[in-house]
Amino acid sequence: MRTKKYVLTEQEMPRQWYNIMADLPNGMEPPLHPGTGQPCGPEDLAPIFPMNLIEQEVSTQRWIDIPEEILDKYAIWRPSPLYRAYNLEKALDTPAKIYFKNEGVSPAGSHKPNTAIAQAYYNKMAGTKKITTETGAGQWGSALSMCCSFFGIECKVFMVKISYNQKPYRRLMMETWGANCTASPSNETNAGRSILEKDPDCPGSLGMAISEAVEEAVSDDDTKYALGSVLNHVMIHQSIIGLEAKKQMEMTGDYPDVIIGSAGGGSNFAGLSSPFALDKINGKDIDIIAVEPTSCPTLTRGPFAYDFGDTVQMTPLLPMHTLGHNFVPAPIHAGGLRYHGMAPIVSQLVLDGIVRAESVQQMETFKAGFTFARSEGYISAPECNHAVAVTIREALKAKEEGKEKTILFNWSGHGLVDLAAYESYLRGNLSDHDLPQEQIDNALKDIAPLPKPKQAT
Amino acid sequence: MTTHKNQNTAALAADPPKDDVCIRCPRLGHQINFSYCRHENNGAPCFKTLDCWYSYFEVHAYLKDKLTQEDFQKTFLEKGKPKMSSLFDLIEQAKKRKGKQN
Numbered sequence: 001m002r003t004k005k006y007v008l009t010e011q012e013m014p015r016q017w018y019n020i021m022a023d024l025p026n027g028m029e030p031p032l033h034p035g036t037g038q039p040c041g042p043e044d045l046a047p048i049f050p051m052n053l054i055e056q057e058v059s060t061q062r063w064i065d066i067p068e069e070i071l072d073k074y075a076i077w078r079p080s081p082l083y084r085a086y087n088l089e090k091a092l093d094t095p096a097k098i099y100f101k102n103e104g105v106s107p108a109g110s111h112k113p114n115t116a117i118a119q120a121y122y123n124k125m126a127g128t129k130k131i132t133t134e135t136g137a138g139q140w141g142s143a144l145s146m147c148c149s150f151f152g153i154e155c156k157v158f159m160v161k162i163s164y165n166q167k168p169y170r171r172l173m174m175e176t177w178g179a180n181c182t183a184s185p186s187n188e189t190n191a192g193r194s195i196l197e198k199d200p201d202c203p204g205s206l207g208m209a210i211s212e213a214v215e216e217a218v219s220d221d222d223t224k225y226a227l228g229s230v231l232n233h234v235m236i237h238q239s240i241i242g243l244e245a246k247k248q249m250e251m252t253g254d255y256p257d258v259i260i261g262s263a264g265g266g267s268n269f270a271g272l273s274s275p276f277a278l279d280k281i282n283g284k285d286i287d288i289i290a291v292e293p294t295s296c297p298t299l300t301r302g303p304f305a306y307d308f309g310d311t312v313q314m315t316p317l318l319p320m321h322t323l324g325h326n327f328v329p330a331p332i333h334a335g336g337l338r339y340h341g342m343a344p345i346v347s348q349l350v351l352d353g354i355v356r357a358e359s360v361q362q363m364e365t366f367k368a369g370f371t372f373a374r375s376e377g378y379i380s381a382p383e384c385n386h387a388v389a390v391t392i393r394e395a396l397k398a399k400e401e402g403k404e405k406t407i408l409f410n411w412s413g414h415g416l417v418d419l420a421a422y423e424s425y426l427r428g429n430l431s432d433h434d435l436p437q438e439q440i441d442n443a444l445k446d447i448a449p450l451p452k453p454k455q456a457t
Numbered sequence: 458m459t460t461h462k463n464q465n466t467a468a469l470a471a472d473p474p475k476d477d478v479c480i481r482c483p484r485l486g487h488q489i490n491f492s493y494c495r496h497e498n499n500g501a502p503c504f505k506t507l508d509c510w511y512s513y514f515e516v517h518a519y520l521k522d523k524l525t526q527e528d529f530q531k532t533f534l535e536k537g538k539p540k541m542s543s544l545f546d547l548i549e550q551a552k553k554r555k556g557k558q559n
Contacts, residue, residue, distance in 0.1 A: 031541035137486030190554040218551035230540045
């Protein structure tokens with residue numbers, strides 16, 4: 001019988017995380033403190049993060065030992081299996097070999113606990129008694145709740161009120177793991193009270209929830225804050241995905257030609273791709289693709305786009321992909337990578353030409369999700385379907401070209417608590433739309449006077 | 458499987474759909490209606506509103522009409538802060554609130 005799953009033993013689990021900061025060809029600019037305009041120091045972050053995590057945040061050490069206590073908790077579901085997607089290959093009639101790393105096997109159902117466990121552990125070591133965070137639908141909040149319970153730390157999750165009311169199952173997961181899940185805005189912080197005074201029915205927002213979580217951390221020396229994406233130390237913890245995948249790919253006898261991950265905040269993408277990106281930096285020929293939702297064409301075509309390219313943290317992507325062109329072709333542009341919620345490490349990898357971005361319209365992502373579910377069985381989290389969609393694109397391209405490519409993608413989580421999105425698709429409530437050029441031209445008149453970055457001239 | 462018309466190029470509605478029409482919010486991770494997006498940021502629209510709703514109605518023209526030029530500029534045309542800078546800001550704000558309370 002052919003091998004479907006490639007499984008490592010607990011003993012074969014990587015003992016160190018990989019930090020790509022050590023190998024970025026052009027380094028990274030340090031974040032500036034908005035008050036002083038100077039590069040930030042560890043003391044600026046100390047009110048909300050423990051020093052051991054701040055040290056990781058600024059570290060350029062290539063390999064970082066994973067403490068035994070973390071490995072012990074990782075072992076609950078790690079090493080996660082690598083699958084050969086034979087059934088998807090058959091459904092697509094492609095010569096491509098498709099592999100996926102299944103991060104949906106964690107108790108919380110996604111890759112998020114890879115960093116939540118590490119953050120809970122380092123906080124415990126630093127003497128933290130309580131961790132606060134914010135969450136929307138609850139994927140991150142539930143992961144952190146579970147991991148805090150492992151280490152006996154109190155966890156308080158400010159869940160955006162509209163999400164709190166719409167996503168009871170995730171809220172119940174958090175409570176089952178012992179967390180205090182509070183609808184935000186709440187009466188428990190000055191930030192929340194001030195919002196509720198103005199609008200008692202405020203449905204909340206991520207911005208408000210973050211304000212409350214940070215305020216609670218700042219207000220109590222024993223309380224710290226945790227973030228599930230974007231920051232460098234999160235990317236380091238997630239590298240366990242790619243490090244395991246490298247060992248498992250060796251077991252298969254193949255090496256990926258294409259690596260794909262969905263990129264919202266960048267952590268699952270960086271987690272899978274960063275150890276392979278090191279190979280690319282060292283000369284290996286790999287196409288590494290960060291996938292995200294398509295953006296409004298009025299924001300992506302023409303000179304407007306060039307306004308977002310001047311710093312690493314903001315928008316390195318566009319000038320890289322649009323030099324010498326009059327407009328950004330929508331399929332190449334990826335709006336979120338110029339969005340400040342993207343991990344600076346991922347932005348830097350794009351700027352350095354190690355990673356490229358693709359965007360996918362939502363209908364294509366759901367169609368891909370159904371194809372995957374009906375061939376491989378797993379129902380993907382909607383954001384994960386972005387990676388599935390581009391995997392299918394690449395597999396079909398391989399078929400057209402008659403090439404036997406090897407594709408590896410990160411299946412970052414299941415969608416069993418996100419079925420409302422699938423229902424919208426099934427009921428025909430979703431749509432994609434290409435704007436007529438005339439409409440785009442009209443929109444572009446708004447931004448014609450804006451300055452253009454040097455890269456675009 | 459239900460079939461959907463993809464890459465539609467028909468004329469879009471000028472006004473937003475009713476609140477029973479929900480699309481997936483990439484930030485929150487669940488279904489949301491336009492009314493929420495329109496007021497998400499302390500009464501101002503979420504900065505992703507144009508990206509998320511352009512397929513459904515003429516959101517750009519609609520918000521140009523409803524917002525002042527300054528608010529439109531602030532919401533959609535100005536650069537966002539990197540996450541770390543936002544955190545520094547939030548720390549400072551929280552310290553100030555704590556100071557006032559004491």
